[in-house]
Amino acid sequence: MPDYSWPPMNDRRVIGKRISRLDGGAKSSGRAKYASDFYRKDLLFGMLLTSPHAHAKIVSINLDDAKSLKGVTAVRAIAAPGDEIQWEGAEIAAVAATSEEIARDAIRNIKVEYQVLPHLVKEEDLSKAGPRAKAAGEQVTGDPDKAFQDADAVVVEGFYGIPVLTHCCLESHGNVVEWRQDGLNLWPSTQNVSGIGGDLATSLKYPAGKIKVEMDYIGGGFGSKFAADRWGVETAYLSQMSGGRPVKLMLERRDELMIGGNRPSGFAKIKVAAKKDGTITAWQSESWATGGIGGGGSPPLPYVFTEIPNKRMSHSAVATNTGGVRAWRAPNHPQASYLTCSALEDLAAKLKMDPVDLFMKNLEVTARADTYRAQLVKASELIEWKKNWHQRGEGDPGPVKRGLGLAINTWGGGGHTSQCRTIINPDGSVQIEIGSQDVGSGTRTVITQVAAETLGLPVGSVQLVMGNNSLPPSGPSGGSTTVGGVSSSTRKSSVNALNKLLETVAPVMGVQPEQLKAVDGRIQMKDNPSKSMTWQAACAKLGTNKISEMGANDQRKPEGLNSSGVGGIQMADVSVDTETGIVKMNRFVAVQDVGLVVNPKLADSQIHGAVIMGICGALMEERVMDAYTGRMLNPDMEFYKLAGIGDIGEIISHLDITPEHDKRGVIGLGEPPAIGVVAAIANAVANAIGVRVPRVPLTPMHVLAALEGRNA
Amino acid sequence: MKSKNPPGTSRRGFIRGVGITSTAVGAVVLEKTALAEPFAVAKTIGPDAAPITLKVNGKPVNIIVEPRVTLLDAMRNQIGLTGAKRVCDRGTCGACTVMIDGKVNYSCTVLAIDAQGRDIQTIEGLAPAGKLHPVSAAFVSQDGQQCGYCTPGFVMAAKGFLDRNPDPSYEQVEHGLGGNLCRCGTYVGVRKAVLEAAKEMKGSRHA
Known part of the structure; x- marks a missing residue:
């Protein structure tokens, strides 16, 4: 059994270095090609007609006027008369044409008659949901009633809400499909290069082996781009109907925001009891959420503080006539962190206790008390908590109030199943082949670093081939599983390939293969560096035979190369103008637990990005539905707000890069720092202005309403 | 309650109308700043596709576009310059940013016909191939x-x-x-x- 373990921290030449992302130049020069950039002279343009109604029955669809337009090559009805449409944006028909303009005209020429049905699109008021709310069974631990009635207990009750967000990928969902006689070519925008072809094959009832998938770059996914999707299937049929010409169909922005994916909401009435010293004794939560017609799953409550002795939790899934939910960066965790940390901060305020002390006091009911304890200390130091914190509402006397807040996170992040091939050529060149994808997290760079480290070469000597489904399969990029998976498979295939090379050159050097190692572009004796040969010379000994070796990571058996399970503490420092209701970010601190960090520069970027996405959610983002018409009121980027460069303040990330953390192997980082941001900011605002804003985003409207003591 | 398909008052439809009425101005501008060997320019453009010449990254490019086509779509769909991206498609996000006559512009809010005779610089023209600006x-x-x-x-x-x-x-x-x-x-x-x-x-x- 070869030794695949990571080299000792101090011996690493490439892993752990702050190398700039290797595809950075391709992206920042505009040369990187995304699915939406596909350009060929015979390309056709596909487009969808989507439902303007939230709930309706199709009476008739007439495609004649669309088909008769010059330049239209295919028109298909997706829905049929009698079908019930359950959300605005549902796919009704699709067209392909020689130009986007003609396709748009064709869409306009399709005549659809709907019988409009009653809808429910808002879930904030559970009493209005009626039979659309389905209660899951109550979970009870200990004796919550008794604990709440304890004469010494301090009890706090609150209502908290976090709305549905949409993924709003900058490159909308979509693909190019060319369905030829001899096979089908798919150029998707996907987080799942190795798997999406099989998904499409199933829908088309077409042999998966005849579907070729290629994708070099993806313009954002965040959990919403795993499947071939309805529009992918339709694009294939449009191509087939158009004589096999390639058809590009990317969702229009409004459809992207309605059907391209959304994160379920989370509302809850929460009651918490504690002793006067802050020890939490009881938790009660009645939560509800929607993620579309399928309802919405329960956030894991209470979050992190799971072992509170007395608990009662109930959850209702509210089925609304809105687009379907998709996974979003740490599914259900941001909601759970927000709901839990808000209630705990309110408890601390009632106890007149510093919330850091309250968290400290209760760490024994979490799964990683030591980690959080150290992180609370570190984060407090970085944000100067002791200097800047004040009792709730007791800050600056002027109209602009400053406040601090904190939140907690936990995540898995173990590596997914992944295969990789390392090829060493007689001319010394090295190729890594892997059916993975770089969603912007830096996967390309990480894989290359691992291969280079293992082979004792600089990153520039390793050529990486990824992004198509003929390569060794690797899992989809979700759950922060990619970095652990691909780094482990790359390590193994490269160790295997190197061992083959060492077996070839050892006899030439008159030593045993085990006595050799690869370092700094040379093959040398471990205990006698002067006995060595260059990498080139060593590879030349291969004659005409290249080395091609596989390596695999098994999600269930990571063999120490990667692992799972982290915690994090996040703190926000905000200023709130109580006259305008505007919240301004001063500083945000993210202290995050990690394992072996392959590239600290990219790790920092992951944290910064996660925090900024959380700032968007805390201050701006919300899918706004109109109860009367059932339509989304802000399916565009003017009114579906994202933070700009001036909205984020200073962001400080902290990773413990120590032997103790490193020995756990690689752990994914994309999701955990995205979890507690909304919670920390909401708590900071409560600390600043002295009242709880009961729901996010913390827009001026919601902040002013809370200050006036009414519900927004 | 029954409803027909809504009329679809999209921004495209709106721009199409504006584009037709404003082309006379565009044509005049173009005459003043005629480029080397451009298409012969009609006095009025549209509603059908018409030949126009755009000066992109210092070179004249001849294309045939409908008046309603934005500069962004013309670049991406006809010229093959895909560095500028279509994201919000209505002047909010800046992913389609180009320089026109040295000024930063959202190319999704400029009609291709109105960009005639103007100096359009895209990301592709920022640095020679293989070099980074x-x-x-x-x-x-x-x-x-x-x-x-x-x-x-x-x-x-x-x-x-x-x-x-x-x-x-x-x-x-x-x-x-x-x-x-x-x-x-x-x-x-x-x-x-x-x-x-x-x-x-x-x-x-x-x-």
């Missing part, structure tokens, strides 16, 4: 990008900003780059990248 290079070294989809727009906006503000403060960068949006959250790197590019460009006075 100092702004692009700074986005790499400061990691001002993740998925990269907003990045060409950011780079062009930063270039235009630095042309006017060669020695910006941190606050000016935040204000000057406020017209571009990123979903991955790359602003920390972008801020540093623009400041680094300013330093680099001051040193070399790069075009």
Whole structure:
């Protein structure tokens, strides 16, 4: 059994270095090609007609006027008369044409008659949901009633809400499909290069082996781009109907925001009891959420503080006539962190206790008390908590109030199943082949670093081939599983390939293969560096035979190369103008637990990005539905707000890069720092202005309403 | 309650109407600044597709477009310049940013026919093949990008900003780059990248 373990921290030449992302130049020069950039002279343009109604029955669809337009090559009805449409944006028909303009005209020429049905699109008021709310069974631990009635207990009750967000990928969902006689070519925008072809094959009832998938770059996914999707299937049929010409169909922005994916909401009435010293004794939560017609799953409550002795939790899934939910960066965790940390901060305020002390006091009911304890200390130091914190509402006397807040996170992040091939050529060149994808997290760079480290070469000597489904399969990029998976498979295939090379050159050097190692572009004796040969010379000994070796990571058996399970503490420092209701970010601190960090520069970027996405959610983002018409009121980027460069303040990330953390192997980082941001900011605002804003985003409207003591 | 398909008052339909009425102005402008061997220009353009000449990255390009086609769509769908991205498609996010006559513009809000006779610079024209413009290079070294989809727009906006503000403060960068949006959250790197590019460009006075 070869030794695949990571080299000792101090011996690493490439892993752990702050190398700039290797595809950075391709992206920042505009040369990187995304699915939406596909350009060929015979390309056709596909487009969808989507439902303007939230709930309706199709009476008739007439495609004649669309088909008769010059330049239209295919028109298909997706829905049929009698079908019930359950959300605005549902796919009704699709067209392909020689130009986007003609396709748009064709869409306009399709005549659809709907019988409009009653809808429910808002879930904030559970009493209005009626039979659309389905209660899951109550979970009870200990004796919550008794604990709440304890004469010494301090009890706090609150209502908290976090709305549905949409993924709003900058490159909308979509693909190019060319369905030829001899096979089908798919150029998707996907987080799942190795798997999406099989998904499409199933829908088309077409042999998966005849579907070729290629994708070099993806313009954002965040959990919403795993499947071939309805529009992918339709694009294939449009191509087939158009004589096999390639058809590009990317969702229009409004459809992207309605059907391209959304994160379920989370509302809850929460009651918490504690002793006067802050020890939490009881938790009660009645939560509800929607993620579309399928309802919405329960956030894991209470979050992190799971072992509170007395608990009662109930959850209702509210089925609304809105687009379907998709996974979003740490599914259900941001909601759970927000709901839990808000209630705990309110408890601390009632106890007149510093919330850091309250968290400290209760760490024994979490799964990683030591980690959080150290992180609370570190984060407090970085944000100067002791200097800047004040009792709730007791800050600056002027109209602009400053406040601090904190939140907690936990995540898995173990590596997914992944295969990789390392090829060493007689001319010394090295190729890594892997059916993975770089969603912007830096996967390309990480894989290359691992291969280079293992082979004792600089990153520039390793050529990486990824992004198509003929390569060794690797899992989809979700759950922060990619970095652990691909780094482990790359390590193994490269160790295997190197061992083959060492077996070839050892006899030439008159030593045993085990006595050799690869370092700094040379093959040398471990205990006698002067006995060595260059990498080139060593590879030349291969004659005409290249080395091609596989390596695999098994999600269930990571063999120490990667692992799972982290915690994090996040703190926000905000200023709130109580006259305008505007919240301004001063500083945000993210202290995050990690394992072996392959590239600290990219790790920092992951944290910064996660925090900024959380700032968007805390201050701006919300899918706004109109109860009367059932339509989304802000399916565009003017009114579906994202933070700009001036909205984020200073962001400080902290990773413990120590032997103790490193020995756990690689752990994914994309999701955990995205979890507690909304919670920390909401708590900071409560600390600043002295009242709880009961729901996010913390827009001026919601902040002013809370200050006036009414519900927004 | 029954309803027919709604009329679909999209911005496209709106622009189409505006485009037709404003073409006379566009044609006059073009006559004054005629390029080498352009298409013969009709006095009125539309409603059908018409030949026009655009000057992109210093070179004339002949295309045939309907008056309603935006400069962005003309570049992406007809000229094959896909560095500028279509994201919000209505002048909010800046992913389609190009320079027109030296000024930063959202190419999704300019009709192709109105861009005739004007000097259009895209990300593709920023540096010769195989080379990186100092702004692009700074986005790499400061990691001002993740998925990269907003990045060409950011780079062009930063270039235009630095042309006017060669020695910006941190606050000016935040204000000057406020017209571009990123979903991955790359602003920390972008801020540093623009400041680094300013330093680099001051040193070399790069075009």
